[in-house]
Amino acid sequence: MRVLGIETSCDETAAAIVERDADGCGRILSNVVLSQIDDHAPYGGVVPEIAARAHVEVLDRLIGQALHEAQMSLDDIDAVAATAGPGLIGGLIVGLMTGKAIAMAGRKPFYAINHLEGHALTPRLTDQIDFPYLLLLVSGGHTQMVLVKGLGDYERLGTTIDDALGEAFDKTAKLLGLAYPGGPEVEKAACLGDPARFLLPRPLKGEERLDFSFSGLKTAVRQLATSLQPLSQTDVNDICAAFQSAVADTLDDRVARSLALFRRRFPDVAAPALVVAGGVAANKIIRDGLQRLCAEHGFRFIAPPMALCTDNAAMIAWAGAERAKQNAADPLDIAPRSRWPLDLRSAPLIGAGR
Numbered sequence: 439m440r441v442l443g444i445e446t447s448c449d450e451t452a453a454a455i456v457e458r459d460a461d462g463c464g465r466i467l468s469n470v471v472l473s474q475i476d477d478h479a480p481y482g483g484v485v486p487e488i489a490a491r492a493h494v495e496v497l498d499r500l501i502g503q504a505l506h507e508a509q510m511s512l513d514d515i516d517a518v519a520a521t522a523g524p525g526l527i528g529g530l531i532v533g534l535m536t537g538k539a540i541a542m543a544g545r546k547p548f549y550a551i552n553h554l555e556g557h558a559l560t561p562r563l564t565d566q567i568d569f570p571y572l573l574l575l576v577s578g579g580h581t582q583m584v585l586v587k588g589l590g591d592y593e594r595l596g597t598t599i600d601d602a603l604g605e606a607f608d609k610t611a612k613l614l615g616l617a618y619p620g621g622p623e624v625e626k627a628a629c630l631g632d633p634a635r636f637l638l639p640r641p642l643k644g645e646e647r648l649d650f651s652f653s654g655l656k657t658a659v660r661q662l663a664t665s666l667q668p669l670s671q672t673d674v675n676d677i678c679a680a681f682q683s684a685v686a687d688t689l690d691d692r693v694a695r696s697l698a699l700f701r702r703r704f705p706d707v708a709a710p711a712l713v714v715a716g717g718v719a720a721n722k723i724i725r726d727g728l729q730r731l732c733a734e735h736g737f738r739f740i741a742p743p744m745a746l747c748t749d750n751a752a753m754i755a756w757a758g759a760e761r762a763k764q765n766a767a768d769p770l771d772i773a774p775r776s777r778w779p780l781d782l783r784s785a786p787l788i789g790a791g792r
């Protein structure tokens with residue numbers, strides 16, 4: 439079957455067509471993403487109103503482009519899947535309404551997808567991987583460790599109690615006068631810096647719970663930067679290196695505990711796997727650290743290609759294709775949700791309240 443996927447939850451407008459064959463293997467026929475980074479860059483972060491308007495302007499064209507690249511028309515699509523949450527409500531409304539309209543006009547089944555479920559199922563599109571597995575999602579809006587037990591069966595083991603990791607990178611970059619998005623800038627500066635010159639805190643390290651916390655780290659960066667004014671380029675590089683090493687060290691601790699917990703919960707899984715997703719997964723130090731940790735603990739380390747780690751619509755189409763296998767299409771009066779924890783199964787209907 440072929441599924442059209444639509445993603446508009448944050449600052450990427452995306453449309454894709456994914457095919458799922460009878461054996462359950464997936465193939466991406468097209469995957470178009472338009473980032474709004476340039477629209478938001480002057481503000482140092484995503485502005486919800488600007489995001490929603492930008493989605494409205496380009497979504498139709500993007501869907502047309504996805505169809506064109508897959509060399510098909512809407513008639514060739516078997517189902518439509520759109521992100522229904524979590525995310526910025528204005529953007530969600532744009533994508534969800536468009537998806538519903540296409541499904542309704544073509545009398546096709548419609549799937550309202552949880553954006554996090556899209557990230558969680560991506561490795562089943564790119565790699566041969568069976569449930570259960572562990573997912574570390576580290577993006578601009580989310581930082582979560584999730585136990586992916588089966589389709590629609592997710593258990594959040596830990597989450598950030600304050601800032602998301604990508605957000606911490608972005609805020610640190612802003613404090614140091616670096617450009618937005620901050621992750622790549624901090625990484626570049628860190629490569630040139632000395633990680634041993636400053637020691638920054640490792641929030642929640644050593645604690646039994648599997649949550650994350652990054653706002654204290656950001657505050658420590660602010661205090662350090664204030665004490666060093668005016669900042670030289672060397673100072674900036676060294677602070678970035680110290681920040682990145684504190685982050686890597688914290689992740690190491692949190693992830694090692696999660697791997698151990700997975701072993702206890704699923705002692706019979708012969709080849710356990712950790713999957714990483716989200717924009718922060720682009721960071722080489724973080725990626726290398728996770729890879730080493732997995733090797734030490736006998737886990738497979740799976741990092742989908744970068745274009746599928748960050749926000750995209752192929753993952754939404756794929757989640758729809760996986761859901762279609764269970765034959766449970768969603769009603770068209772399903773409502774968008776700005777908050778929608780992954781372990782809560784379905785989106786509410788319009789009028790059912792939040």
Ligand code: ATP
Nearest residue numbers: 577578579580604619620621622716717718721748
């Ligand atoms: P969501 O949380 O809804 O998935 P998002 O758009 O914020 O949405 P992504 O597009 O997956 O998330 O990732 C963007 C984030 O990843 C930004 O915060 C960015 O700074 C961070 N990032 C990108 N490259 C790197 C890098 N090399 N090192 C660290 N962080 C990075």
Ligand code: MG
Nearest residue numbers: 448449450749
């Ligand atoms: Mg993004």
Ligand code: FE
Nearest residue numbers: 557577748749
């Ligand atoms: Fe995302």
